[in-house]
Amino acid sequence: xxxxxxxxxxxxxxxxxxxxxxxxxxxxxxxxxxxxxxxxxxxxxxxxxxxxxxxxxxxxxxxxxxxxxxxxxxxxxxxxxxxxxxxxxxxxxxxxxxxxxxxxxxxxxxxxxxxxxxxxxxxxxxxxxxxxxxxxxxxxxxxxxxxxxxxxxxxxxxxxxxxxxxxxxxxxxxxxxxxxxxxxxxxxxxxxxxxxxxxxxxxxxx
Amino acid sequence: xxxxxxxxxxxxxxxxxxxxxxxxxxxxxxxxxxxxxxxxxxxxxxxxxxxxxxxxxxxxxxxxxxxxxxxxxxxxxxxxxxxxxxxxxxxxxxxxxxxxxxxxxxxxxxxxxxxxxxxxxxxxxxxxxxxxxxxxxxxxxxxxxxxxxxxxxxxxxxxxxxxxxxxxxxxxxxxxxxxxxxxxxxxxxxxxxxxxxxxxxxxxxxxxxxxxxxxxxxxxxxxxxxxxxxxxxxxx
Numbered sequence: 001x002x003x004x005x006x007x008x009x010x011x012x013x014x015x016x017x018x019x020x021x022x023x024x025x026x027x028x029x030x031x032x033x034x035x036x037x038x039x040x041x042x043x044x045x046x047x048x049x050x051x052x053x054x055x056x057x058x059x060x061x062x063x064x065x066x067x068x069x070x071x072x073x074x075x076x077x078x079x080x081x082x083x084x085x086x087x088x089x090x091x092x093x094x095x096x097x098x099x100x101x102x103x104x105x106x107x108x109x110x111x112x113x114x115x116x117x118x119x120x121x122x123x124x125x126x127x128x129x130x131x132x133x134x135x136x137x138x139x140x141x142x143x144x145x146x147x148x149x150x151x152x153x154x155x156x157x158x159x160x161x162x163x164x165x166x167x168x169x170x171x172x173x174x175x176x177x178x179x180x181x182x183x184x185x186x187x188x189x190x191x192x193x194x195x196x197x198x199x200x201x202x203x204x205x206x
Numbered sequence: 207x208x209x210x211x212x213x214x215x216x217x218x219x220x221x222x223x224x225x226x227x228x229x230x231x232x233x234x235x236x237x238x239x240x241x242x243x244x245x246x247x248x249x250x251x252x253x254x255x256x257x258x259x260x261x262x263x264x265x266x267x268x269x270x271x272x273x274x275x276x277x278x279x280x281x282x283x284x285x286x287x288x289x290x291x292x293x294x295x296x297x298x299x300x301x302x303x304x305x306x307x308x309x310x311x312x313x314x315x316x317x318x319x320x321x322x323x324x325x326x327x328x329x330x331x332x333x334x335x336x337x338x339x340x341x342x343x344x345x346x347x348x349x350x351x352x353x354x355x356x357x358x359x360x361x362x363x364x365x366x367x368x369x370x371x372x373x374x375x376x377x378x379x380x381x382x383x384x385x386x387x388x389x390x391x392x393x394x395x396x397x398x399x400x401x402x403x404x405x406x407x408x409x410x411x412x413x414x415x416x417x418x419x420x421x422x423x424x425x426x427x428x429x430x431x432x433x434x435x436x437x438x439x440x441x442x
Contacts, residue, residue, distance in 0.1 A: 013271040016233070023235040023242075023279055025298035028310040029290045030242055035251075037315035041241040043323045044248075048240075049230045090244075093331040094377070111214030111362055113258055114274070119329065123240075126232075127224045129274045135216040138364065142411045148222040159414045163214065165360045166395055166419035167254075167332060167379050195226070 053122035056087050057171055058192035060097070060120065062185045065176040074173070075099060082120060091169055092119020098162060099173045100199075105153045106172045107145065107199030109137045110164040117169035121197060128198065138163060149200045172199040179205045208354055208363060210269040211262045215364045215406070236275040243282050248322045252285045253332075255385040259358035260284045333377035334392035341422055342396060346372045348425040350398075358386040361424045365416070369428055370400040373417060381421050394422045 030036045060082055064071035074081035078095035082088060095117055098106040110116065111134045116124040127133055136144045141159045146152035153159050162170045174196045180188060183205075195201025210216075231237040247257060260281035264272065272280065283295065301308050342348060352367035353359075360382045378392035402414035 011271065012273055012276070013268060014276065016235075016273070019273065019276050019279065020233065020235040021299050021302050022295060023239045024302055024310065025295045026279065026283065026286075026290065027238050027242060028298050029294055030246070030286065031313050032311040033289060034313070035249075035286070035289065036242060036245040037318050038312045039314045039316065040245050040319040040322050041238065043319045044241040044244045044326065045231070045237045047323060047326050049237075053230075088327070088329060090326045090329045093329040094333065109214075111364075112212055112360060113261065123230055125225065125228055126274065127222050130223050131210075131213050131216075131270060132219045133222045135213045135219050136222065138214040138416055139406055139409070140411055141414055144222065149224060155413065157413070159411070161414065161416045163362065163365075163416060163418050165362060166376070166421075168376060168395075168397070168419055193226075200224075 048118070048123050052089065052119060054192075054194035054197065055189070056085075056122070057117075057120045057194070057197045058189040059085055060087065061173055061192045061197065062189035064097075064173055065188055066185045071099075071173070078171075087120055089119035091115075092117055094168050095120065096168055096170050097173050098160070098170060100175045102157070102175070104158045104160055105199065106160050106162060106170075107137060107141055108162045108164060108170045108172060109134060111135070111138055112163075112165055115164040115169065117171050120169070120171055121194060125194065137161060145200060149195070151195075151201055171197045174199075174203045177203050177205045207262050207356060207358065209262050209264075209266050212363050214362050239275050239279050239282065243278055244326070245318075245322055246282065246286065248325045249318075253385065255358060255380070255382045256285060257281055258382070259386040262358060332390070332392075333379050334390075336378040336392055336394055340375065340394045342372050342394075342425065342427075344372050344375060347428045348372055348396075348398060348420070349428045349430070350420065350424055351426060355383060357383065359383045361420070362418070364405055365400065365418050368400055368404050370398040370404065370418075373397045373399040376419065379421070381423055383423070396420050396422070396425070398425070 031038060060074065063085065064074050070081060074097045078097040079093065082092065082095055100106055114124055114129040116128060138161055141161050142153055164170055177191065191203050191205065193201055196203045231240065243257065246252065261277050263284060264277055264280045283292065347369060349369045350361060350366055374397035376395040376397060378394045380390040381393045398418055398420045400416045400418065402410035402416060405416055
């Protein structure tokens with residue numbers, strides 16, 4: 001199942017054009033007053049648009065699948081293990097990787113705001129930050145995964161929800177899919193989706 | 207604060223707006239407010255708890271009718287109000303309304319850009335030492351406190367006055383409830399596991415658990431005497 005690429009349809013109080021205008025006004029003032037510079041703003045957005053993203057996390061997962069010693073280090077100290085692969089940074093200072101097994105499926109949320117392991121997965125997608133996801137997945141994780149993501153978890157498998165309410169940042173190590181023994185680490189990384197590392201989607205050997 | 211940001215378990219919101227393929231930013235204004243926030247925070251003008259707290263102070267009736275980055279705008283406006291007055295923003299906005307092409311100030315500062323980018327690459331831990339031992343160990347049963355503070359907290363409503371088990375020990379971090387007021391003394395943090403039935407009672411789905419991170423102040427031993435309020439209720 002895949003989701004259509006369309007923005008959520010909601011009734012917002014303020015027209016977007018008015019929000020846009022106010023952001024532009026704020027930008028003018030913080031630049032005028034010397035609080036920030038234009039090039040600094042550009043560099044910050046470029047970092048998250050061009051440099052970090054879920055491909056980084058996928059590299060970590062693929063390495064964990066092919067290298068049991070790395071997986072052990074990842075489970076023991078995800079921050080240090082990710083740094084071995086050159087992955088570190090803001091909102092990645094204290095990482096924890098949680099492992100899916102035949103007995104336990106993990107799913108990550110931040111019910112209070114939108115905490116997410118930026119350094120490993122990039123900025124969170126809109127749905128992760130949405131009131132809908134934050135409200136539902138702690139109360140009805142099975143129904144949310146099945147109905148909203150088309151990803152039912154078998155009833156004999158425990159569902160463990162990680163509510164990221166501190167400075168710890170969580171991501172999921174999905175199970176190594178069967179039938180991929182012939183694949184290289186780089187090929188395996190291609191299979192790992194952002195959804196799988198949040199715990200709302202499968203990894204399938206295609 | 208018991209405001210709509212603390213939304214875990216709320217009904218009536220509809221389906222998750224899942225998209226598999228979306229841009230990092232959907233519009234220029236999202237990119238701009240994101241970068242302004244990080245540029246100001248990166249210079250120490252405010253910290254993560256100030257920023258979270260400022261989003262929580264968005265009036266309750268507006269929270270759910272604001273776009274995600276619109277909440278960021280409202281929070282940043284609040285956090286810079288000492289240097290950028292709301293009526294200054296409105297004056298600029300009015301100019302832009304009259305003439306969308308009015309030139310906006312630009313300024314370059316390569317040193318600042320370098321320093322801020324380095325901050326993104328390096329990160330900044332807020333963990334610190336605590337001059338006394340931990341109160342709890344892995345496996346300890348604990349009960350969360352039943353509190354409803356009017357200010358910032360990271361103890362969600364759905365997890366108050368609930369029993370769980372300490373699952374992991376984490377470093378000490380500033381207690382968010384105090385950090386919002388500028389007191390950054392670290393306090394031990396724990397990962398606590400709760401059975402879904404403990405949190406949601408008969409409405410829990412079978413075979414589910416929730417893991418939450420709890421500062422020591424959010425916990426008490428399960429065999430502690432109940433709070434004064436509870437004792438009064440029980441004696442009635």
